[in-house]
Amino acid sequence: MIKCIGCGAILQDRSPKEIGYTRNLNNKLCERCFNIKHYNKYLKVTDKDYRQMILDIDSKSDLILLVTDFLNLYSLSDLHLKSPIILILSKADLIPRSIKKEKLLDKIDFPCIKVMVSSKNNYNFDLLYSLILKYKKSNNVYVIGYTNVGKSTLINKFLKNYGMSMSELTVSNLPSTTLGVVENKVDEEITLIDTPGLLDNGSLVLKADENLLKKITPKKEIRPISFQIKKWTSLLIEDFLRLDLDDTNIVCFMSNNLDIRRVYKNKECLWKKHEIDVIKNSDLVIKGLGFITFKKDVHIVLWLKDDISYLIRKTII
Numbered sequence: 001m002i003k004c005i006g007c008g009a010i011l012q013d014r015s016p017k018e019i020g021y022t023r024n025l026n027n028k029l030c031e032r033c034f035n036i037k038h039y040n041k042y043l044k045v046t047d048k049d050y051r052q053m054i055l056d057i058d059s060k061s062d063l064i065l066l067v068t069d070f071l072n073l074y075s076l077s078d079l080h081l082k083s084p085i086i087l088i089l090s091k092a093d094l095i096p097r098s099i100k101k102e103k104l105l106d107k108i109d110f111p112c113i114k115v116m117v118s119s120k121n122n123y124n125f126d127l128l129y130s131l132i133l134k135y136k137k138s139n140n141v142y143v144i145g146y147t148n149v150g151k152s153t154l155i156n157k158f159l160k161n162y163g164m165s166m167s168e169l170t171v172s173n174l175p176s177t178t179l180g181v182v183e184n185k186v187d188e189e190i191t192l193i194d195t196p197g198l199l200d201n202g203s204l205v206l207k208a209d210e211n212l213l214k215k216i217t218p219k220k221e222i223r224p225i226s227f228q229i230k231k232w233t234s235l236l237i238e239d240f241l242r243l244d245l246d247d248t249n250i251v252c253f254m255s256n257n258l259d260i261r262r263v264y265k266n267k268e269c270l271w272k273k274h275e276i277d278v279i280k281n282s283d284l285v286i287k288g289l290g291f292i293t294f295k296k297d298v299h300i301v302l303w304l305k306d307d308i309s310y311l312i313r314k315t316i317i
Contacts, residue, residue, distance in 0.1 A: 068089060222256065282314060285312070
């Protein structure tokens with residue numbers, strides 16, 4: 001069986017609508033990866049349940065690199081991993097400069113080794129390399145994480161810095177770009193094994209079209225946006241979220257490409273309604289989007305479109 005070097009799917013030339021299709025089995029990329037790489041054209045595939053794959057990986061007891069980013073620091077414990085873990089906070093270049101990186105790592109409530117990296121700026125990769133050598137149980141090191149957190153970009157940078165091969169994984173901000181397990185031999189000591197991005201069904205990433213994905217995926221440093229909210233005021237984010245609240249201060253941490261504006265005439269909304277009591281110094285996390293920090297106790301009414309999920313946590317700022 002020959003696998004696509006971009007996404008890991010088994011190459012086949014019989015079914016154009018199935019994953020791994022290529023017109024010529026001598027090609028290294030499937031047609032889907034070829035279109036993403038050269039034309040930024042995305043061919044959607046059926047969502048899969050990747051949880052069993054993670055259970056199988058965990059049963060091997062090899063070192064796992066759990067990749068996430070600043071806007072997606074939630075539900076890490078839901079994976080229930082027993083293997084040794086290095087938590088990698090990717091896209092460090094997106095974190096606001098006002099936030100001290102060391103304190104942010106300390107506030108992540110997850111018991112493991114933690115490191116922050118930036119593939120864009122080649123930040124902290126030597127440290128990551130040394131940590132992998134120190135904690136690996138075999139040459140096989142598995143890379144997992146929710147979709148769209150930069151796993152494949154991180155592996156490509158690692159291969160460029162330390163690898164013996166010039167091959168690259170397919171990279172895209174679109175969900176589920178990696179479809180199968182892809183082995184990447186770095187050197188005689190390390191083989192990084194990329195896995196499909198975990199699908200969080202409540203994430204906006206899986207609900208958004210390509211244009212919205214570009215908006216919610218920041219490409220440069222996030223600028224926190226503060227709002228002093230007065231009585232009978234709503235905050236509207238694009239056309240999928242409305243927040244009704246009064247007399248409080250909030251700070252939004254999300255892509256600055258989004259249209260965020262105040263609305264002063266509240267009207268009943270047809271989206272799903274959530275009434276929430278938020279205590280001070282808490283974050284309202286909208287999965288796949290980012291989070292809003294509350295400075296004091298407040299009752300809010302949250303309206304969300306398309307069954308997007310949220311959670312409340314103690315602030316990480």
